[in-house]
Amino acid sequence: xxxxxxxxxxxxxxxxxxxxxxxxxxxxxxxxxxxxxxxxxxxxxxxxxxxxxxxxxxxxxxxxxxxxxxxxxxxxxxxxxxxxxxxxxxxxxxxxxxxxxxxxxxxxxxxxxxxxxxxxxxxxxxxxxxxxxxxxxxxxxxxxxxxxxxxxxxxxxxxxxxxxxxxxxxxxxxxxxxxxxxxxxxxxxxxxxxxxxxxxxxxxxxxxxxxxxxxxxxxxxxxxxxxxxxxxxxxxxxxxxxxxxxxxxxxxxxxxxxxxxxxxxxxxxxxxxxxxxxxxxxxxxxxxxxxxxxxxxxxxxxxxxxxxxxxxxxxxxxxxxxxxxxxxxxxxxxxxxxxxxxxxxxxxxxxxxxxxxxxxxxxxxxxxxxxxxxxxxxxxxxxx
Numbered sequence: 001x002x003x004x005x006x007x008x009x010x011x012x013x014x015x016x017x018x019x020x021x022x023x024x025x026x027x028x029x030x031x032x033x034x035x036x037x038x039x040x041x042x043x044x045x046x047x048x049x050x051x052x053x054x055x056x057x058x059x060x061x062x063x064x065x066x067x068x069x070x071x072x073x074x075x076x077x078x079x080x081x082x083x084x085x086x087x088x089x090x091x092x093x094x095x096x097x098x099x100x101x102x103x104x105x106x107x108x109x110x111x112x113x114x115x116x117x118x119x120x121x122x123x124x125x126x127x128x129x130x131x132x133x134x135x136x137x138x139x140x141x142x143x144x145x146x147x148x149x150x151x152x153x154x155x156x157x158x159x160x161x162x163x164x165x166x167x168x169x170x171x172x173x174x175x176x177x178x179x180x181x182x183x184x185x186x187x188x189x190x191x192x193x194x195x196x197x198x199x200x201x202x203x204x205x206x207x208x209x210x211x212x213x214x215x216x217x218x219x220x221x222x223x224x225x226x227x228x229x230x231x232x233x234x235x236x237x238x239x240x241x242x243x244x245x246x247x248x249x250x251x252x253x254x255x256x257x258x259x260x261x262x263x264x265x266x267x268x269x270x271x272x273x274x275x276x277x278x279x280x281x282x283x284x285x286x287x288x289x290x291x292x293x294x295x296x297x298x299x300x301x302x303x304x305x306x307x308x309x310x311x312x313x314x315x316x317x318x319x320x321x322x323x324x325x326x327x328x329x330x331x332x333x334x335x336x337x338x339x340x341x342x343x344x345x346x347x348x349x350x351x352x353x354x355x356x357x358x359x360x361x362x363x364x365x366x367x368x369x370x371x372x373x374x375x376x377x378x379x380x381x382x383x384x
Contacts, residue, residue, distance in 0.1 A: 009116035011104040012075055012143040020077055022065055024137070027054050027082040030161050039361075044381045045284065045340065047229045048361030050166040050323060051089075051204035054082065058156040059094075060142070072146030078156075079108075079139045086165035087132040090140070091158040091203055091237050095128040097121065098150030102143045105130045123262070128154070129203060129237040131259070132162065134169040160204045166323045168253040179319065179327025179357035184249040190316060190328065193369050195301035197318040197326060199241040199256065200225060200365065202233050208319045208366035209240075211294075212287075212375060213302035221260070221290040224305075225365030226378055227268045230286040235263040240290060242298050246325040254325035260292035283348045284340065284380040286365075303367065305375040311336060312370040314352050319366030319379065321359060329357025335368070340380050350377045 013020060030052045039049055058064070064078030082088055090105065097103055097119050104115035112134045121128060138159075144152060165172070182194045196210040200223075209225030223240065243257035269283035294300050306312065314331040321327060331354050337347035352368060359366075359382055367375040 007116045011141045022079045024079045024081045047205040050164040051160040053204045054159040074144045076142040081137045082161040085136040085161040087162040088138040089132045089160045091129040092154045094155045096153040098148045104141045107135045127236045178321035178360045181246040182326045192301040196303040199244040199320045201239040207364045210367040223288040227286040229365045262291040263288040312376040317368045319363040321363045323362045329354045
């Protein structure tokens with residue numbers, strides 16, 4: 001099991017007031033107007049983008065700066081600036097931290113520090129990612145005590161420039177009408193569906209999804225989302241935020257809170273739920289197995305499901321439209337069979353016309369629930 005666990009700590013250079021005179025690496029400017037225009041005209045059934053991905057090849061052998069300390073310890077730092085980013089997050093490959101070493105990511109003023117990451121964060125595959133650091137500058141710092149065994153390695157393959165303020169670090173909030181803040185819903189029967197849903201950050205893109213139980217009901221952390229959210233991406237770097245909720249009915253934004261990290265793709269719809277001769281997928285589901293520990297105090301609910309072909313009576317859907325805090329839609333009608341992209345693929349979806357609420361980018365992969373509050377499908381897309 002590989003988790004995003006961290007140990008409490010402070011970067012060595014800050015703890016010991018070491019001035020490294022570190023040069024900044026200035027990344028290419030981000031074509032914001034082009035990105036926003038592309039977002040406005042994105043294809044249906046595609047995940048919601050919040051970040052511009054700088055593809056890079058930085059590593060400790062070709063970039064950054066090493067410091068040798070008197071006691072034989074070593075420090076490596078690298079400092080990036082992506083102008084006008086609301087936040088920056090980073091993805092790595094060939095990631096390995098020797099035992100007793102520490103890694104941190106933080107902004108220059110140290111208002112936000114993530115770490116210490118340690119050997120406990122290593123994985124067999126060597127992939128890793130670090131979460132959003134507020135602002136348009138980020139520093140990575142590695143500390144290695146003397147006589148450490150094992151060779152430190154990381155390759156920075158993606159530096160993600162958040163151009164939408166997806167975590168609302170500015171506190172500006174947004175006016176979003178696609179559903180009701182879940183804190184407004186106090187009826188006990190809705191709490192299971194609400195607590196099953198998570199905000200899924202894939203690094204530059206977001207979706208929604210839900211925890212699902214299995215027939216053994218042993219709380220194996222299976223997570224259901226849309227295949228178009230996962231297709232072509234690396235689930236081992238995904239982050240799952242279960243407590244991204246507004247603090248009141250009136251708020252339009254809320255903090256993300258803690259998260260589970262990393263997953264494996266267990267099964268998906270491509271090549272399964274549509275005719276093999278078809279070039280276009282019919283169904284749109286993906287089942288992930290979360291690698292991280294689901295903390296008890298998150299009160300995550302493992303939803304039941306109904307996979308029969310019986311036309312379901314829909315009660316609600318829970319999602320994160322545009323990355324906003326968790327929202328709930330309501331309905332009391334029977335869904336009917338539909339297709340997504342081509343009638344020749346047969347009926348692959350349920351069509352729902354919400355009595356209250358709607359959907360938006362970021363809602364993809366979110367569950368709909370029947371009158372028994374079981375999941376009967378996950379969102380591919382549709383009108384708002």
